[in-house]
Amino acid sequence: MSDVLLAAPSRRSLSLHDAKVRGIIYQLLLAVSLLALAVGIAVQTASNMRARGIPLSFGFWNEAAGFDINQTLIPYDTLSTYGQAFWVGVVNTLYVSLLGIVLATVLGFVVGIARLSPNWIVSKVAASYVEIIRNIPLLLQLLFWYNAVLKALPAPRASIELPGGIYLNNRGLIIPEIQLYEGAGTVELAFLAATIFCGAFWSYARRAQNRTGKQLPVLWVILAALIGLPLIVFLLVGSPVSFVMPELKGFNYRGGHQLYPEFAALLIGLSVYTASFIAEIVRSGIQAVPKGQTEAAHALGLAPGKTLRLVIVPQALRIIIPPLTSQYLNLTKNSSLAVFIGYPDLVQIFAGTVLNQTGAAVQVMAITLSVYLAISLVMSMAMNTFNQRFAIVER
Amino acid sequence: MTRMNLTNNEACATLVLHKKIRGTKMQAILKGLVGAAVGLVVSNASAATIEDVKKNGVLTCGTNSATAGFSLPDNEGKWTGFVVDYCRAVAAAVLGDAQKVRFIPLTPKDRFTALQSGEIDILAHNATWTSSRDTSLGILFAGTYFYDGQGFMVRKAENIGSAKDLDGASICVTQGTTTELNLADYFRSHSMSYSTVGFADEEAVVKAYDEGRCDVLSADTSTLNASRQRMAKADDSVVLPELISKEPLGPAVRQGDDHWLNVAKWTLLVMVAAEELGITSQNVDEMKSSDNPNIRRLLGAEGSLGKDLGLGDTWSVDVIKQVGNYGEVFDRNIGKASPLKMERGLNALWNQGGLQYAPPIR
C-alpha cells in the first residue's frame, strides 16, 4: 500500500489514468465540439441569409417605422424610427414590470402574513388564494382578465362614472390630467428640501438613540415633513394646478389620461399571479425564523408589532430576498405574454411589428434577448450585493 | 458562391482559434474538425426548394390561420379557401397530387420570418405585394391572386358615412400588416388622431372589434367581409365606401431560387390563362385534343413548358383537373358560389374589365 503511495509521484507521465489529463481531454473535446457547433451555425446562418437576401446589417435602426403605438411613455409618432419604437417597447416593458413588482410585493406580503394569521378564516382565505392562483397558467389568467373582465365593461357612451371625473369603460380607465402652472417648481423645491431634512433628521435620531437610548418619532416626523411642507408651499403659491376633465366627444372621452385595458389586464394578471408565489416565499421565510427568537423578544419586553418589525422580519428577509428576486425576474419575463393581449411591450413591438417590417429577424431577436438578459443580470447583481451586505456575520 | 463564403468563414474561424490556442499541431487538428463541421452543415444549404418538395413528397405551405373564404381549417383539420386552393395547385403542379400539402397556419406577424428561414416552402397568405417586402425581406412575390384595398368597418349605430369622420377612433388592426402602415399615412395626411389596438392573431382582432374594444375594424375589404363570418353581430356593422390603399395580395417565395419563383408564378398564371381559354376542371380532358394552339401549349400537348419549368408534362392538366381554373377557385371559395358572395370586380379577367391577365404561354 505504502509502496503505491510513494511510487505515485514518480509515475506522473501523461497517462489516461491521471484525472487531470482526462479532465483536460474532456474539456478539449467539449471546447472543440462547441466551437464547431458555433462556427457551423454562424456559417450556415450567414450563408442562408446572404443567399436569400435577408438584411445582415443594423441599418433599419434609423429608418422611419411608420406604424402607431397606443401607449407611449416617451415621445413617439408614426414618423419616428425603428430605434425609437424599440425604446418605447423597452420603457413599456419596464413600466409594467416595475408597477407589477410593487403591486405583487404588497399583495404577496399581505397574503403571506395573512396565511400565518392566528385567525382561522383569514389564514384559510389566504391559503385558498395561493392554491387557486398559482395552479392556473398565467396566460389563462391574462386572457380571463382581458377578455372576460375588462372587455365586458360598458361601451364609452355607457361609461361607469366614478367620483372625481374618472370614467371606466371598455376602452380603459380615463382620469383627469394634471396640468401644472408657473410656481409648481417651488412645490418641487419644497419637496426636495423636505427630503434633505428627513435624511438629516433620520441620522440625528439614530445618533440620539445610540447615545441616550431614547427613540424619536422618526416615522411621523418624516411623513409630516414630506407631505406637509410641499402642501403648505402649494397652498402659499396659490394652487398652481388645474385638472383637464375628460369629456365625451365623438367616439370616446377626450382629454385626461387613458389607462388602456391591455395594460390593466397585464398589470393585474402579473401582480395577482406573482403575489401568490411571493406569499409562499414570505410565509416560509417567516416560519424559518426560529420560534425562540419571538419568545426571546417577548421575554425582553418587546411589543408584538416591534417583535415582528425589529426581530422577525429582518431575519426572515435574509431568507426571503433571494427567491423574491427570482420572482421579480419571472414577472419581468412574463410581461412578454403581453403579445397575447395586445399590450405594446418589447416583444410585441420590437420582436413583433419591427421584425416583421424590417425582416431583420436575427438582429432583432438578438437585441430583444440581450435586453432581457441585461435586465436579469442587473437584478442578479443587485441581489448579490444585497446578500453580501446582509449576510449573517459568522464568528 | 457558397464555396467562396465558406472558405472566408473558415478563415475567420481559424483566426479566432489562432489567438486562443498556441501549438501548431492543435491548430491543425482543430482546423480540420471545424472545417469538417462546417462542410457537413453547409452541404445542402442552398438546395433548390423544388428538390426538397419532391424529396419530402409534400409541399409545406404557410397560410392564414383562420380567414373565412381564404384559408380556414374545419374541426378535422381539412383546409379550404382561396389561398389554400392556390397551395393545392402548386402541389398538383410539382407532385401531381393536390392533397399533398401541409398547411402551416401563420399570423401576419410571423409569416415572412417563417418564409425567410425556410420553415415553409411557399407563403400563400393574404399578404400585400410591396416594394419593400420584395427588396428587404429576402422574399419575392410571385404575382397577384387577389386585387384588394384597405377599408374600414364601423358599427351602424355610430352613423358614420365616411372615413373622414373617424377622428379620435380606436381602431383594431392586425400586427405586421400593411394595414398598420396605411392607417398611419391616412390619418396623418387627413390630420386626424386615432389609436390602434393591435393583435398578432387575426381572430383576436375580429373578436376585439366584435366585443366593442374598438370603434373601427380596418383590414383589406376582402378580409373585412370574411370577418363578418366570425362575428356574432355581423349585421350591426357596415363597411365604409372609401378604400385607402391598393392591396395586391399574392404568394411569395424565398429570394435566390429563381426556378421555384417560376413555378409559383406560372402555376397562378396558368390558372388565369385557363379561365381565359375556357378550360375548366370539367372539360380539361376534352380540351387536350383541342385545335387551339394556345390551349394545346397550355395543356402540354405542344411545346415544352412543363419540361422548361422542371415539372412533368401533365402538370397543368393536374392543376386544372384537381383544383380548377382561376374563376372556378374564386367562385367556389369567395365568389358567387360561396357564402361570401364577393364580386369579381378588379379580379375579373382583363377582357372582362378586370386586372387578371396572363402573359402569353409560348
Added chain:
Amino acid sequence: MSDQSLHPPLVNSSLLPPMAPPCGIRPSPATWIRKNLFSTPFSGVLTICFTVLAAWLLHQFVSFAVLDAVWAGGQEECRANPDGACWPFIVEKFDYLRYGAYPLSERWRVDLTLAIGAVLIVWLLWKRAPRRNLAALLFFIVYPVVAFVLLRGVASLNLPVIDTVLWGGLLITLLMSVVGIVFSLPIGVLLALGRRSELPLVRAVCVIFIEVVRGVPFITVLFMANFMMPLFVPDYLTPDRLLRPLIAIALFSSAYMAEVVRAGLQAIPKGQYEAAKALGVSYFTMMRLIILPQALTIVIPGIVSTFIGLFKDTTLVAIVGIADFLRAVETARVDPNWAGPTISSTGYLFAGLVYWIFCFGMSRYSQSMERELARGHKS
C-alpha cells in the same frame, strides 16, 4: 463522564413513574371559535370581513357555475342567459378540446395512449404498488416508443400516419408536459453536476447555458425554435414542428431544474463526498449511489414545482400556432355560432378547472411525499 460521582447530588438517579395522559385537550366549539376567530377585537373585525368576502366569492362562483348555468339546450338558451355558465358549449366542443383536429376514426389511438399512460403513472406514483421499478422502466423507456407508434402511426402496422399538424387540444398539452417532465430532470441533473464540476470549461458552459436560458422569456425561445431554426441549421437537422417546442420546453425547464438540483447537491454534507472518495468510489458511482439519491430527495418539492411550472408553460406554445388545450379553448370561444354573453367566461372557467386539477394534484402528491420522507428521517 460516565463516573457516577460526577453527577450533582440533586439529580434523581431513577426514572420517575409515568403520568396519566392529559385529559380534555379537545376544545369545545365555542372555545375554538373564540380562540381562532375572535381572539381580539381586530381579529373579530377581520373574521367578519373575510367571512363576508369568502361567502360572496363562493356565492358568485356557485351561482355562475351551477345555479344560473345553462345545463341543457343549445346556442339559443345560452344567448338568452347572461348570468350563468353555458355548459352545452363545453359539451359540444369537448371532443375538439381533447383531440384537436386528430381524425375522428383514429381517436381511439389517443384514448388508448392516454389510458396506458394513466395506468403507468398511477402504478409509478402509488407508493405501495408492487414492482415500481418495472413501472419506471415501462414508463420512461417503453411507453415513449408505444406512444409514438400509436399517436403518429406506422403504415406497416396498419395504423395510418397522422401528421403532427393535426394533433391538438389536451393531447398536445399532456404530450408536451410528459415529454418535458421525462427529459428535463435528467438534463437538469447533468447541468447541475456540470455547474459543480471541477473542470472550469464544463462549469462555464453549464453556467452560461443555465443563466442565459433563465434570463430570457420562453416565448422568444419558442418563436426562434419554430420560425427561425431552419435559418441556423440545415434542413436535415431540423426536427418536426411539434418536436421543436417539445425540445425547447425540455431544455428550458432543465435549466430551472438544474438550479433546484444544485440546491440539493449543496445541501449534502461534504463528508459524504469525502467518504465516498476515501472508499475509492468513482465519480459516477458516487453520484449515482450516494450523492444524487440524497440530494434529489431533499429537493422533491422544488422538482415538482418545476414540473408544475412546465405544465403551465405548455400554454405558451400557442404563440407558434400549435393548438394546445388553451389555444383550443380560444378557438372554440371565438366560434360565432356560440357567441353569447358568457361563452368566454365558461371557456376560461373550464380551462382553469382542468389546469387546476392537474397542478393541484401534482402539488398535493409532492406534499404527501414530503411528509412521508420527513417521517422517514425522524425514525
